[in-house]
Amino acid sequence: MSTPDAGADLGAEEGPDVASLPGGAAAALEAVLVVADEPVPAVRLAAVLGLPVPQVRALLAELADEYAGAGGGRPRGFELREVAGGWRIWSSAAHGDVVGRFVLDGQQARLTQAALETLAVVAYRQPVTRGQVSAVRGVSVDGVMRTLTARGLVAEVGQDATTGAVLYGTTGYFLERLGLGTLDDLPPLAPYLPEVGDLDEAGSGSRGLRTAGTAGATARGGASGPPPGDEQGGRHDAHDRARDGSDDDRTDDDDE
DSSP, X not given: OOOOOGGGGTTOOSOOOGGGSTTHHHHHHHHHHHHOSSOBOHHHHHHHHTOOHHHHHHHXXXXXXXXXXXXXXXXOSEEEEEETTEEEEEEOGGGHHHHHHHHHTTOOOOOOHHHHHHHHHHHHHOSBOHHXXXXXXXXXXXXXXXXHHHTTSEEEEEEOTTTOOEEEEEOHHHHHHHTOSSGGGSOSOGGGSOOGGGSOTTOOTTHHHHHHHHXXXXXXXXXXXXXXXXXXXXXXXXXXXXXHHHHTTOBSGGGO
């Protein structure tokens, strides 16, 4: 005797009979997707419509094909895509320039170069601390991290087990804005960034990179002080420390 597929009824709940509504289940699904302000998982859509998950997945695929003009139909100015673990209706990529002119219309909504660089470091090296991001970029990123967090692109994801520093990672909204399904869909840029383990966790700004350079010089020279006979070495070191201290004051806060 065959047994029913347990997954077939997953998510189905008591509710209105969507098949009796104008346009049937497909129209009911469209009505929900139109008001969704973030990608909605198929399981949640099935629960709302009172339909089995497989049926909802099939309806989503049919709608996506219909909007794309499959079967000789007219391509729509919008499309249905699965992004960040859920489904949402988007304006068509082919009409991006037109939509961009309408949405921006003289406004500037782009991130600064500093914010984009910081976001890239977080995306490829997450989970990562602010100190580690600062070490990669060579400047303090406190202000930029606050901006990225406020925009919902970056969030706290835990604490470093060794130092207790807050760890940051990208959010589902980040994936949504880039049109990615998972972080695995990011372009392969990670090999061009330094390994997190090579960064000086205790430093801030570019101090970590200078510390690494000093350690290398010490290893090559066998001593950390000035060479014998260099009576000016102490004064030179003091001057360098004062100059480096002024460099640490550089931040991206003015670029937010």
